[in-house]
Each structure stands twice: as structure tokens, then as C-alpha cells.
Amino acid sequence: xxxxxxxxxxxxxLIRRGDGLLLAGDESLLRRLPRGKWxxxxxxxxxxxxxxLVNRKHIFVNELPEGLACVGIRRYxxxxxxxxxxxxxxxxxxxxxxxxTSKVHLSFALxxxxxxxxxxxxxxxxxxxxxxxxxxxxxPRVFDGxxxxxxxxxxxxxxxxVPAGKVAExxxxxxxxxxxxxxxxxxxxxxxxxxxxxxxxxRNLAQFIQETSLDLRLPLVAxxxxxxxxxxxxxxxxxxxxxxxxxxxxxxxxxHHAKPVADYVTEFDxxxxxxxxxxxxxxxxxxxxxxxxxxxxxxxxxxxxxxxGEIAYQLLNQTMAYLTIESSQA
Amino acid sequence: MQIPPAAHPxxxxxxxxxxxxxxxxxxxxxxxxxxxxxxxKAGAKPELIRKHATGLxxxxxxxxxxxxxxxxxxxxxx
Numbered sequence: 001x002x003x004x005x006x007x008x009x010x011x012x013x014l015i016r017r018g019d020g021l022l023l024a025g026d027e028s029l030l031r032r033l034p035r036g037k038w039x040x041x042x043x044x045x046x047x048x049x050x051x052x053l054v055n056r057k058h059i060f061v062n063e064l065p066e067g068l069a070c071v072g073i074r075r076y077x078x079x080x081x082x083x084x085x086x087x088x089x090x091x092x093x094x095x096x097x098x099x100x101t102s103k104v105h106l107s108f109a110l111x112x113x114x115x116x117x118x119x120x121x122x123x124x125x126x127x128x129x130x131x132x133x134x135x136x137x138x139x140p141r142v143f144d145g146x147x148x149x150x151x152x153x154x155x156x157x158x159x160x161x162v163p164a165g166k167v168a169e170x171x172x173x174x175x176x177x178x179x180x181x182x183x184x185x186x187x188x189x190x191x192x193x194x195x196x197x198x199x200x201x202x203r204n205l206a207q208f209i210q211e212t213s214l215d216l217r218l219p220l221v222a223x224x225x226x227x228x229x230x231x232x233x234x235x236x237x238x239x240x241x242x243x244x245x246x247x248x249x250x251x252x253x254x255x256h257h258a259k260p261v262a263d264y265v266t267e268f269d270x271x272x273x274x275x276x277x278x279x280x281x282x283x284x285x286x287x288x289x290x291x292x293x294x295x296x297x298x299x300x301x302x303x304x305x306x307x308x309g310e311i312a313y314q315l316l317n318q319t320m321a322y323l324t325i326e327s328s329q330a
Numbered sequence: 331m332q333i334p335p336a337a338h339p340x341x342x343x344x345x346x347x348x349x350x351x352x353x354x355x356x357x358x359x360x361x362x363x364x365x366x367x368x369x370x371k372a373g374a375k376p377e378l379i380r381k382h383a384t385g386l387x388x389x390x391x392x393x394x395x396x397x398x399x400x401x402x403x404x405x406x407x408x
């Protein structure tokens with residue numbers, strides 16, 4: 001199983017071999033690929049064995065581990081993404097890529113935990129993006145390799161079969177922890193908020209951020225039965241008194257502003273999963289890449305695309321998501 | 331491994347939060363938090379609790395080959 005950057009001609013050869021491939025790269029490169037069993041998303045940032053880097057001349061290729069096979073590729077729009085879990089194959093998993101800010105991205109982010117059969121089988125993936133210098137100019141896209149089409153309003157999901165004796169499991173590595181400040185609770189689910197409860201008092205969040213000089217590089221963190229789930233700040237509009245997030249906040253969940261992190265890579269390395277040799281796929285967040293200065297730095301040998309959002313059952317922020325394939329315990 | 335039926339009262343207690351438990355299995359963590367929000371909002375109607383208790387049991391049964399699920403089941407029903 002290979003997880004690395006390839007020249008386009010080498011990716012073409014891999015596709016013609018007929019294996020299932022998970023690809024990430026610049027749109028102009030992905031448009032040159034032949035049809036086959038692959039899905040892709042646009043992004044020029046990667047964690048590689050050489051460290052974090054920006055590369056618009058190569059495609060990141062994630063081959064499937066031995067024994068796993070692509071058994072289909074589906075597309076979903078906003079209107080049918082709710083079926084994504086019900087459609088996953090028995091004894092299998094799904095790898096999903098959705099274009100950033102598309103309707104399907106926003107719908108999945110808000111509603112995935114309420115989908116029928118939520119999390120019944122593993123669903124991992126990422127949100128495609130663009131070079132940060134092209135935000136608002138270029139459009140994030142995904143590709144359905146069976147037709148070679150580039151899509152900006154649909155998600156693609158590769159269905160993957162897992163052989164007998166093996167089991168797929170998802171994990172996350174989030175170095176952020178809840179700080180000791182007040183709890184934030186939101187009146188409604190959504191990607192933005194105005195008035196919220198902070199420490200039990202109703203306050204305007206934008207105003208609170210200004211008054212307290214809250215470090216917006218650090219996410220809000222919620223405790224999901226022991227799993228730390230982040231919501232990252234996107235922008236603050238003081239005129240409107242509104243704060244926007246990269247993932248939705250959920251009503252009734254208490255969030256805390258994260259504790260500062262001295263050095264991301266040091267924390268990351270000390271929290272690495274035990275069996276990194278069994279990681280079949282992983283991705284990490286563009287905000288970790290930016291705020292933690294990952295360019296040129298290595299994260300424990302873990303490689304993959306740098307993304308505009310991570311999926312491990314539901315949408316995540318500022319988190320590394322990973323898939324392991326292990327021997328079954330049955 | 332044997333997984334108790336959905337009618338076992340512990341499943342409902344996990345859904346309502348009466349039993350405090352932090353699963354190792356990531357999907358169970360996300361599922362429990364989501365259904366507790368729903369159960370809380372709806373005033374803990376018995377049929378809703380039963381539905382989510384069945385859902386939680388199904389989630390673990392469908393993933394019973396995972397080491398983390400087996401650890402969780404062993405701890406919940408020790």
C-alpha cells in the first residue's frame with residue numbers, strides 16, 4: 001500500500017492497473033486522469049514523509065491496503081446525502097470527499113448524526129479545498145473517477161469491501177482540550193451564532209470575543225463521551241454581532257475554548273496512535289497546518305491530504321482522522 | 331460474543347445518561363451524545379428511549395468484530 005505523491009503519468013499507470021485509488025491534488029492535474037476506480041478532491045497541501053508541503057505538480061495517491069477492494073463509487077447531492085450510511089456495503093466502509101462550502105458539505109455537517117443508520121459502518125473522508133491564495137476565486141471540487149467528471153455540488157463516496165478476518169476502525173487525533181474558561185452553549189444548530197450562553201449568562205459572542213481578545217486560532221471543544229470534538233472559528237463580523245464557524249455548533253452541547261498548545265508537533269507525536277503501521281488512510285486539517293506551522297515538519301510519519309474539514313462519521317475540525325485495518329477479534 | 335438484547339435496561343440507561351460510560355468505540359461516543367440531546371429535548375419519552383436503545387445496541391452488534399467494541403461490551407455488562 002503506497003501513500004505518496006506521484007507524477008501524473010505514474011498515476012495514470014496505477015489507474016489502468018484497475019485498483020481502487022484515493023487521490024488528492026490540483027484540479028488541472030486531476031482533469032488529465034483516465035477513467036477508473038478512483039475518487040479525488042482538490043487540494044495542494046499535503047503531509048508527506050518529507051513533511052508538510054504545498055505541491056501543485058504531483059498527485060497524492062492513497063492505494064487501498066491489500067485485501068480491500070473498491071466495490072462501487074456513489075455520488076450524493078444535498079437531496080440524497082442522508083442515505084450515505086444506509087447505502088454502505090455490508091462488511092465494508094465508505095471514503096467520502098465533499099467540496100468545501102457546497103450544499104452537500106453544509107447539509108452533511110449539520111445533519112449527519114441524525115441520518116438513518118448513522119455510524120453503523122465506518123465512513124471517513126475529507127472536505128476538498130483550494131490554495132489559500134485562491135480562496136473565493138477558485139472552486140473546491142471532487143472527482144468521480146468512473147466518469148472523470150469534476151463536481152462542485154456533489155460528494156463522492158467510494159464503497160470498499162473488507163475481507164474476512166479484517167476489521168476497519170476509525171480514530172481521531174485531536175490535541176486540543178477544553179480550557180478552564182466558561183462553557184459556551186448555543187440556542188440552535190448552525191454554522192454561525194450571535195447570542196449564546198457563556199458561563200450561564202446570555203451574551204453576544206462577537207462582543208465577548210472582542211472584549212476578551214479570545215484567540216480564534218484555538219477551537220471550541222466539546223466532550224463527546226470522552227472524544228474531544230472541535231468547532232473552529234472562521235470569521236467574526238462585529239457590525240452584525242455574528243460569528244461564523246467551519247463546522248456547526250450543536251444546541252445543548254457545552255463547548256469550551258481550547259487550552260493553548262505549546263507546540264503542535266510535540267503534542268501530536270506524544271498522542272500518536274499505537275499502531276500507525278495499520279493506518280490505511282488519514283487526513284489532517286488546514287488550520288493545524290497553518291496555525292501550527294506544519295510546512296516542512298513531520299507528524300510522526302503519518303501522511304495524507306491537508307483538508308478543509310475532516311470526516312470521521314461526522315464533520316470534524318482541526319483534527320486528524322484516520323482509518324486502521326486490523327485483524328478481526330471475532 | 332454475546333451482546334444483550336435491546337430490551338436489557340442498561341441500553342436505555344446509556345441513552346438517557348443514567349449510566350455514565352465513556353466508550354472506546356468512537357462511533358458509540360458520537361451516537362450517545364447525539365441521542366442524549368434528542369432524548370433530553372423530547373422529555374425522555376419511553377418510545378424514543380427504546381428506539382435509541384435499539385439503535386445503540388445495533389451499532390455495537392454491527393461492529394462487534396472491533397476490539398474497542400468488545401472492550402466496551404465487557405465493561406458495560408461486567
